[in-house]
Amino acid sequence: MADAEFLSRIQFGFVISFHVLFPAFSIGLASWLAFIEAMWLRSRSDLWRDLYFFWLKIFAVVFGMGVVSGIVMSFQFGTNWARLSEQAGGILGPLLSYEVLTAFFLEATFLGVMLFGWRKVSDRTHFLATCMVALGTLVSSFWILSASSWMHTPAGHQFIDGSYQPVDWWAVIFNPSFPYRLTHMVLAAFITTAFVVGGSAAIYLLRGRWQDKAQVMLRCAVAFIAIVVPLQIVAGDLHGLNVREHQPAKLAAIEARWETETHVPLTLFAWPDEAAETNRYAVDVPYLGSLILTHSLDGEVKGLKDFAPGDRPPVKPVFFAFRVMVGLGFAMLGLAAWGLLLWWRGRLFTQRGFLRVFAAMLPAGFVAVLAGWYVTEIGRQPWVIYGLMRTRDAFSGVDLVSVAISLTSFVVVYAIVFGFGIWYLYRLFAAGPKQAPPRVEPEATPARPLSAAPPVGENA
DSSP: OHHHHHHHHHHHHHHHHHHHHHHHHHHHHHHHHHHHHHHHHHOOOOOHHHHHHHHHHHHHHHHHHHHHHHHHHHHTTTTTTHHHHHHHHHHHHHHHHHHHHHHIIHHHHHHHHHHHHHTOOOOOHHHHHHHHHHHHHHHHHHHHHHHHHHHOOOSSSEEEETEEEEEEEHHHHHHHTTHHHHHHHHHHHHHHHHHHHHHHHHHHHTTTTTTHHHHHHHHHHHHHHHHEEEEEEHHHHHHHHHHHHHOOHHHHHHOOOOOBBSOOOOEEEEEEETTEEEEEEEEEEEHHHHHHSSSSSSOOBBBBGGSSSOOOOOOOHHHHHHHHHHHHHHHHHHHHHHHHHHHHOTTTTHHHHHHHHHHTTTTTHHHHHHHHHHHHHHHTEEEEEEETTEHHHHHOOOOHHHHHHHHHHHHHHHHHHHHHHHHHHHHHHHHHHHHOOOOOOOOOOSGGGHHHHHHHHTTT
């Protein structure tokens, strides 16, 4: 029978799984909007204006859903995981506050101008607002991932009077895994958006709708994916080297390595048997594991048996989620190469097989983000702060009935609210990039507020 701690883990995992999808999309979407508006400023083409308003509507919905799901998630730190807040609040609290004071205020300041200021401010001011919102999403990623990374590779702290206190904020913020985790996540967000843009363009082309706009979106998506996916593979490789150094048990679970050995093969597929501490039905490629994980053919990789059973993460979910993420990454790379070849041959918009595959790959970025998040968070177990605080010690002791009620409530409310939100997004995509309102220069604002009133005796 499930206990309260286990249900609390499920509840947090459920909520964060919903939440991470929306920021991942909105980060890339905000930068995509800045690019579109820059192209409109350069060309003054109606096509770019129409695309901007189409994606702006989608961004508004996604951004709102991300804010709502994020607020709900934060409540759990004070309810289900209060001991984490008590012991690490001196570090995590300021980092999350910096996110509010910088990113959220920046976004809140310029979001209204971005959404409603098309006819009320100058074109350059509106473009500045779009860029500031895009910058705000990146700044938000900076602080959130700094806090998350500190929990994986804690640094710059001391344990004083029963809690972790910062002694070097530079070391806290720029902890050992932070640069790799930030780069990996931001690139993942950009790739996620690129596949939504390209996938929706492929659907429009297959259906013979919005042809000129769909062609522009598809060209941009293919070019962007061809550039960013290889960068993501390099970033992932560097992140893997960092995991090997700082979280060797996680790497052992990712690769289902039970024995510490050199000349490690790459396990393409297996069924990890944790009870027997072995792999069933393993398909290995000799030496490739050492080459990838250590950049040497005879590099050593620690095995799970080097760690006490209570210090090992669950192997199966980490092992399979990692292969889903990597498999999708190489599928994305192959799709980009196919697209470049068709572009070179002048068949990018007419090869229906390619368009069907791209349309099917539309949600690939979301799946890869979730899989990567599971690898990161499940692979950290049994630690909530790696090497310092176990997850069970962070639980605040909420009773089973309360957790069951709150989890059920979350599932029902999320199904209604986010179900409607996703349905509304589907309707927006189905409507397509229609003609947007023309640009009209705003009327000059009077230098003196009272001068805006009509003279005495004159009708207003």
